[in-house]
Amino acid sequence: MIGDMQKWTPNVASIIEHAKQFHPTKEVVSRMVSGDIHKTNYEEVCIRARKLASALEKDGYKPGDVIATLALNTYRHLEMYYGISGMGAINHTLNFRLHPEQAVYIINHAEDKIIFCEVPFIPILEGLKDKLVTVEKYIILCDESEMPETGLKNVISYEEYLKDGDEDYSWADVGDDAACALCYTSGTTGNPKGVLYSHKSNILHAQAALTAMSIKPDDSILMVVPLFHVLAWGIPYFGPMFGLKLVMPGMQMEGEPLYDLIDKEDISLAFGVPTIWMGLLAYCRENNKILSSVKNTIIGGSALSLSTLQEFDEVHDVNVIHAWGMTEMSPLGTTNIPTPEMEHMSKEEKYAIQLKQGRPIYGVELKVVDDSGADLPNDGESQGHLMVRGPWILQKYFKAEKDAVDKDGWFDTGDISVLDEDGYMTIKDRAKDVIKSGGEWISSIDLENAAFGHPEVAEACVVGIPHPKWDERPLLFIVTNDGEPIEKESILDFLSSKVAKWWLPDDIIFLKELPHGATGKLQKFELRDEYNNHYMEK
Incomplete structure (x- = not known):
């Protein structure tokens, strides 16, 4: 049985018309x-x-x-x-x-x-x-x-x-x-x-x-x-x-x-x-x-x-x-x-909750799944892939042929998160090594690829590490062709024509070799751990 309510095909301009009628003198x-x-x-x-x-x-x-x-x-x-x-x-x-x-x-x-x-x-x-x-x-x-x-x-x-x-x-x-x-x-x-x-x-x-x-x-x-x-x-x-x-x-x-x-x-x-x-x-x-x-x-x-x-x-x-x-x-x-x-909590207890990303607003469903797609418990400890769905969440990207969601309509945010028993979500890490600096995304792989184009660079690796002002900033690691350092300005000048100015790394560190795993994949976590305080100590 179908309800007897009116069809609704709204135009967002109805919002400004509403404001004109009922809040005409409210300032902008x-x-x-x-x-x-x-x-x-x-x-x-x-x-x-x-x-x-x-x-x-x-x-x-x-x-x-x-x-x-x-x-x-x-x-x-x-x-x-x-x-x-x-x-x-x-x-x-x-x-x-x-x-x-x-x-x-x-x-x-x-x-x-x-x-x-x-x-x-x-x-x-x-x-x-x-x-x-x-x-x-x-x-x-x-x-x-x-x-x-x-x-x-x-x-x-x-x-x-x-x-x-x-x-x-x-x-x-x-x-x-x-x-x-x-x-x-x-x-x-x-x-x-x-x-x-x-x-x-x-x-x-x-x-x-x-x-x-x-x-x-x-x-x-x-x-x-x-x-x-x-x-x-x-x-x-x-x-x-x-x-x-x-x-x-x-x-x-x-x-x-x-x-x-x-x-x-x-x-x-x-x-x-x-x-x-x-x-x-x-x-x-x-x-x-x-x-x-x-x-x-x-x-x-x-x-x-x-x-x-x-x-x-x-x-x-x-x-x-x-x-x-x-x-x-x-x-x-x-x-x-x-x-x-929260009114009855100590400041420390309240702050601990406020630092979490919060609870879903009505209309948004959240869940955390493991690598196989199985749901993980809301225990505040089980980390997994954060999945979302709802009426204002993407179905597919503009001009894309395929949907960006799974068969049940869940969209993978790319974040690694936990959900606790009260429904609070906390982001623990990013599934991909994308750096977020001052609220804007920087792709570590794109930056690495740009650096690799320099004629003296044999290998490049970028990680995001904590920064006192910008939350995170990229740190670029370079192995040169002969294993010896070159002028940092040479790298930065080369990159300036390849990427946006705010993508440029705040520092460059020259290494004899980069850490690789058994399959040849860069072990970025080792560099991130070792240099985690590099910008904070400056």
């Missing part, structure tokens, strides 16, 4: 590239998003077209989230930190037709334009009077483009499970993989997120997590859905400008990766500042350290909520919100 605050503060509200964002959708349609763009953004956290990027997806196109967010070769691959693989671009990022696209085979137009995120000279073809300013748009535009009727947004992940070797989200999956994810992170209707959110990275953890959707004030820092992520925004905009809830918060805490420490308005911070992207947790709690009286997820999960999978039981 942006620090622009110039450093100036811009203030708007959900009513204006909605109207301008309608104009953008209308302008795109008038320009000949259709549902299913992929339209890219190379943009910062500002009100214009929020408008693009709704204007692009709301007319049925796919909003493809690009990471401005990508190595040029990766950027070219991603833009061409996605078949981007337009790229919306911030003024500071124009030189990036000028260097790539001759290799971009599908891009027809570039829209620069500025006023007409601010348009710079550029070698890009078919260029127009964002504000001029919006002029022809209809502010009474009616949003597109999208089909069931229609595509909405696209992000690429490069957490493994080989070419980056696309994750194509749907309108329905993003709305379900946003609704679940509101219940999973202790969010209150009067919260003011500092959105440090970038809009180009996994849809900013869903904030662009659940913020307007719940009528939350959004504050976006643009390019200025240093401690002083972040503190300034927090103080002036009365921030109560902040989202970001540990690296950013370490900079903010250092600024507060050095200048005797207290985060008096902040009640909670959501930390994800890489593991939370005990020292960061303690400083937030004991110095600033800020509760830290550890969260975990991945691009393939939209991204939220687990959160670690306070429980009544």
Whole structure:
């Protein structure tokens, strides 16, 4: 028997329409590239998003077209989230930190037709334009009077483009499970993989997120997590859905400008990766500042350290909520919100729980399996492969022929984890030697392969080891052709043309030989153990 409820094929633009109707004057605050503060509200964002959708349609763009953004956290990027997806196109967010070769691959693989671009990022696209085979137009995120000279073809300013748009535009009727947004992940070797989200999956994810992170209707959110990275953890959707004030820092992520925004905009809830918060805490420490308005911070992207947790709690009286997820999960999978039981615990007991990645939010199923695929017990000790499934979790990668899940719908996260009897998940290691630095992935194998291309290098090995600021950084081990050290700068100069700058190893160690197992496989764990404190001691 089938239920008698109405069919539901939602468009994410219904969220910004809801915000316009019920939270029209709620502020959206942006620090622009110039450093100036811009203030708007959900009513204006909605109207301008309608104009953008209308302008795109008038320009000949259709549902299913992929339209890219190379943009910062500002009100214009929020408008693009709704204007692009709301007319049925796919909003493809690009990471401005990508190595040029990766950027070219991603833009061409996605078949981007337009790229919306911030003024500071124009030189990036000028260097790539001759290799971009599908891009027809570039829209620069500025006023007409601010348009710079550029070698890009078919260029127009964002504000001029919006002029022809209809502010009474009616949003597109999208089909069931229609595509909405696209992000690429490069957490493994080989070419980056696309994750194509749907309108329905993003709305379900946003609704679940509101219940999973202790969010209150009067919260003011500092959105440090970038809009180009996994849809900013869903904030662009659940913020307007719940009528939350959004504050976006643009390019200025240093401690002083972040503190300034927090103080002036009365921030109560902040989202970001540990690296950013370490900079903010250092600024507060050095200048005797207290985060008096902040009640909670959501930390994800890489593991939370005990020292960061303690400083937030004991110095600033800020509760830290550890969260975990991945691009393939939209991204939220687990959160670690306070429980009544924690109120009666000692700080040491409470901290021990808060350092775990948390418990699954409603809609996400977790399990840990051994190498044969057999379920392992939730005993807090049995380590295995972390598997997930749910309505906002990847079924297959963009344009892939095969599903990325097993026959029962479980997706292998690539993490080695444990689950305890209370349902808390803790990540113990990564199944592959991928390094996570400042919340961003670095492929050790890709870095090794790049180093191996140097004419004096016989063998190369990269491991991620603890770093006091970036959580992990790559350490490169080299065996040269004659077994003798060469200039480190020679290696670094060679690598700089092969990989992104932030992938470059912080140090290079020359060895006579690398440790190999019986089958010839590198024994990375030996190097990791021996040099574990290499960066911490510097």
